[in-house]
Amino acid sequence: MVKTNGTVKNNGFIEDRYEIRLSGSGGQGLITAGVILAEAISVGDGKNAVHTQSYGPEARGGMARCDVIVSTEEIYFPEATKLDLLLALTQKSSDEYTKLLKDKGILIIDANYVKHKPERPYVAVPFVEATKEKLGLVVATNVVCLGFITQYAKIVSKKSMEYYLAERFPKKFEESNLKALRLGYDLAKEAETGGRFDIKVEESYETEIDRL
C-alpha cells in the first residue's frame, strides 16, 4: 500500500470506476436513455457497464434516476456513490445529487427547469426547450440528452450509440431518433465553444476517461 498525500494508490484492489447518474422526473425517459448508454458502452464498446434504476411508485412525476457504472474491470458495487457525470433535468434532482459529484465531475443541468443554479461548475443546456423548438416534440428529450453526453463526455463511441439507439425502438422511429441524437451532438459542440449557453466553468472538466 502506497500512501501519497493521504490518498491510497491503486495496488490492484481499488476499482477503476466511472460513475454516471441521469436524473429527472419519472416519464422523461431517462431510465431508458441509461439503458441505451450502458448497452452501447458494454456490448458495443466492449467495456464493462452496469445499469441500475430507482424510481417511486408513481407512473409519472416522481423522482426517477438511473446509474451507469463503467469500468474496464469487473464491477462489484452496482450503484453510484461518487459521480463523474451527473445529468439533472429537474431542480429537485440537481439539489439532491450535486453533492455526490467528484470535484472535477461534469454537471449538466437543464437551463430552464433548474432555476437555482448550483454553486459549482456546470453546463446549463435548455434540453426540453431546444427539443420542442427544433423537433416539435418533447418526448425525444432523453435522446437529445444522450447525444449531448456522447459528444461532450466522450465516454461512448458514436457508432455504438447510434446502433443501440436504433435497436431499442421500432424501425419507424429510427430517423427521428437519429435527428434528436444529432441535435444533442450540436448542442454539445456549441457548449464546447461557449455559444449561447449558460456555462460556469472554473477549471477544465475531465472529458475523457483515458484511464479506462
Add this chain to the structure above:
Amino acid sequence: MAKKPEIKGTAQFLQGNEAVVEAAIAAGCSFFAGYPITPSTEIAEGCAEKLPLVGGAFIQMEDEIASIAAIIGASLAGAKAMTATSGPGFSLMQENLGFAYIAEVPIVITNVMRGGPSTGLPTKVSQSDVMQARWGTHGDYTPIVITPSSVQEVFDLTIHAFNCSEMLNTPVILLLDEILGHMRERIIIPDTEDIKIENRKYPSVPPEFYKPYSNTPSKVSEFVAFGEGYRYNVTGLTHDEFGFPTSVPGEVEQMLTKLRRKIHTHRKEVILYEEEYMEDATYAVISYGTSARAAMSAVRKARAHGVKAGLLKLKTIWPFPGRKVYQIASSVKGILVAEMNMGQMIREVDRYAMGQCKVAGAFRYDGLVIEPDEIYEKLLELRATK
C-alpha cells in the same frame, strides 16, 4: 460480478428479471401463471411475450393464491412451470407452497424482494424475505432457496433452480432483490448444448406397480404426468407411498423423514457458494444477493488497507451451508454478515459459528442498497472489538 465466462454463447444486455425469463425458457419451462407485482412484473411481461413463441402458455390469474395453484396443476400435467412475485404475493403463496412440498410437485417460485412488511416499499430494495422463504409455510419443511447476485448468475441459477426442482420433485424458491431484478448487465447466454438440463424421472414400472411416493434409497420417487395412464392420488394430507391419506404414526414419520432426507442427501448438488480471498483471511464477510457485491467491494478495500478480509458469497441459502460456516468460524477471528434487513441470516451464521469467533452484522433496511463503505466501517469496528 460474474467472472468473464469462457464458454461460447451470445452476449446480451439484460435486466435480472429478463434473464429469469430467458433462463426459464432455456431450462424447458413451458407454463407461467402469475399476477403482476412490482418489482417482478418484467418476468410476467417477458413470459407473456416469449412463452407462446416456444409453444408454452402464459396466464394471468386473479391473485397469487390461484397463480401458484395453477403452476402446481401444470406441473402435475407434465410441464415445467414457474411463477414470479414479490413480498405480498409471496405471503399469499405460502399455503400452496407447502402443498407442492408435501405432494412433491416440482415448481419454481421467483420472489423479487422489496421492502415490507405488508405493501411496504414497492419499488425499493430489501432482503427481508430470507426467513419467510425458510419458514413461511406451516409444518416441518425443508425448502431450497437460491440467491444470485449478478445478471449472469440470475441466468445460471434459474437453470439450477429448475434442475433442483426437477431432480428432487420439490418447489424451489429463487430469491432476487429489487436492485438485481432491475439491474442490467452484459451476460453470455450459453449455446443450448452447453446448458445442463435435468428432467424429472419417469416411471420404469407399469401402472399396476407404480408407487407415486415410493421411499427409494435416494428418496426421490418416480414422477408421472396426469393423463399418461398411471392413476394416483395427490393430496395435501399426510399420505402413504400410494398417495392415500394416512395417520399411522410409522407412515407419517417415514413420509416427513423422506421429504427432508431427499433434500439433505443431495446437499452437494444443491448448495452452491463462492469464496473470494478466503485462503489467508482473518476476517470473513458472509453475504448474498446484491449485498454480496457491496461486500466484495468492501473486502477489496480492506485488502487495499492491509486488512486480511475474505468473502463467502452464498448462492444457495437454504439448505444453509452450515459446515462451511463452521469451518470458516474455526479459522478466522471474526465474521461479518452483510444483508439488507434487520438481521436474519446472521442468526443462522451465529448458530453455526458456535462461539468460535466474533460475529457481527452490517444491516440496512431503509430502502436503499447497502454501500461498500458501511460494510468496510463495520469490518473495522469488528476488528477493534474484543
